[in-house]
Amino acid sequence: MPKPKTNLILNSKPQSQITLSEYITAIAWSSNSKYLAAATASGEIVLIDEAKAGNDLAQKQTELQAPTEISVDCLGFSADGRWLAAGGQDGKVRVWDLAGAQPAIASTIDLGKTWIEHLVWHPTRSEFAFGLGKYVQVWSAETLDIVTTLHFEQSTVLAIAWHPSGDYLSVGGDGGIKVWAAQDWYEDPILFEMPTAAAKMVWNPSGEYLVASTLDNLVVVMQWLGKDFDASPWRMQGFPGKIRYFDWTASKTSPLLASSSGSDVVVWEKHADLNVGWEGEVIKGHNNIVGFVAFKPKTETLASADENGRIAIWKDAKDWVQALETPMGEITALQWQPQGKKLAAANADGQLMLWTESSQGKGFR
Template sequence: MFGLRTKNQGEFERHWQGTLSDYVTAIAYTPDGNALAASSAAGEVVLFQGRGLERTNLQPANGRSVDCLAFSRDGQFLATGGQDGRVNLWHMQPAAPEPIATLGNATAWVDHLAWSPTQNLLAFSLGKYVQVWDATLGAVVTTLNFDTSSVLDITWHPDGKRLSVGGYQGVKIWTADDWDDDPYLLTIPSASLAISWSPDGKYIASGNLDRTITVLEWEKPLLPWVMRGFPGKIRQLAWSKMLTKTGAPLLAASSVEGLVIWEKQADAAQGWDSRVLAGHQEIIQSIEFQPNSLLLASAAADGWVCLWQKAKRQTQVFNGAPNGFSCLSWHPQGNQLAAGGQNGELLVWSKVGRGQGFGQR
């Protein structure tokens, strides 16, 4: 294992590094891959774009953490949220991004937001509530009450018709066509900390406080599968877009320093089989499958970003954040991988011979 720590020769190599002034809280590529946005615990919001990764400061450090950011499905809008209880929005114009709106009421920390995958609707958390803002109307169209706790995660179904919200005692799933209708409830004995829909929309997974994962087949909402045996609460979930031989995607989950892959078996009675990927030594902060492949990336507080071929074998290990990595993001075409560090490091690795600048095809 330790021999891999210094082995950086492989399919990807580092080709750029930048910095923010504090802990990198979130990073995301634009849908076309031509720019990368990053935020920090100091309150910065920065955009890097072009072949030289020119820096545009959208928001200066103000001492109040920005904790989440996301681009709209068409790349027209960037939304950020954080400690000041507000959501800031920019219109991503070719010349320069333009601030267009500030949402929220500054009474609750905004630490979760998500754009619909099919239209420009933005859902964001405000304590026990979720508001949905319509970019076309320029207005909030609904306020949803989770009721039992603060909102712990938000995600949309891939068809954009359902919004899922996690918290104490489960996941509530609202229908976008009728926000006033009672939500479907996926009951969790403890609390749902992380929610993830499979890219085909067939499965929803909930990572829970009681060291379990709950997986429900959405079109057959009978009894869900429950995966147990984790060393701690489930922090991260990620589905592969590529399907296995059984016609289901892989599900990756992290708990403390452990990384587990779940694969659905052909025999329904056997459920899901697991395998443990050993390599990290401290808490895993972010996991994500490369688009359209089974290559899995993981970033952890031990200062390593690991690549796992077919979600089975560790093939490359990168460093560059001595005090630990905090987040990562794949380029939409999979030819680049970006990661943020706990001391403000920003690093981008490119596929060898490819991606010598954003937007490369």
């Protein structure tokens, strides 16, 4: 393993942690960093109010939903932090209003027996999109009503991503990607065809590129030209296994893309020569499958986490700086606080952990 650097980015030990009832399936920060939410495989949903003083997460915690023994698999906050939505195996999407003195359930959307696995909020409006079999529905938290229902047609929806401008919604599944214009939901979507199913999709923060992985371990980076994709996307192959996660950084003129596959973390950068395309560099710090990669907001500091509980921190997306101390258990969620001062991680034993910025690491970019 690499030798640790003296300048740490985060304190090695968690500042605080709590243990929930089961395997933690999802975590989410609100954009203003006030709230951290977590959901479990037993249906438990908790809200942590980071505005409250102290490091005791138990004293900051509000239980939004007690364990139901039915998994909650996705959750997220609206852009303004007022609303929290969650969905899962019971076919219901629940929406909480956080504007009052206490969180209050605003709506429960009953969708029958459809498992809700994907839910993504609009980048500026209080609207969210979620997968519903072969359909995607867009809901408004303000009106508590449907905005539109989109038919993907080819297959069950496997991925959903809003363009950062909020003007387009991209949906992936068998046969490729469809992109609908929010200005006119009835207009035919743009279709980007693939020989197999698009499994994961992430727009870079400026909205210039969309990366997608397929079920046969192909990665495609498409350049967005404003109303359509460039006809010649970049294709990357040769990954050791399933693509588990992507993340982009917005800190450079040329964006960086991190991907995880097997025990490899690869950092991609677009070469100045268009004929070369995107070049990838493997950074080595894991011996187990890496489930998550996450750039600290507006920096090139990268966190990566694996199935053995190892979380590595990298400077400039290439230089190993430190490993965070965690219990030995699969990391099931990893997310930087939007302000970048804390890192949250969760594991298969129900532990939710928070690390804080080290005074040694201030000034690192």
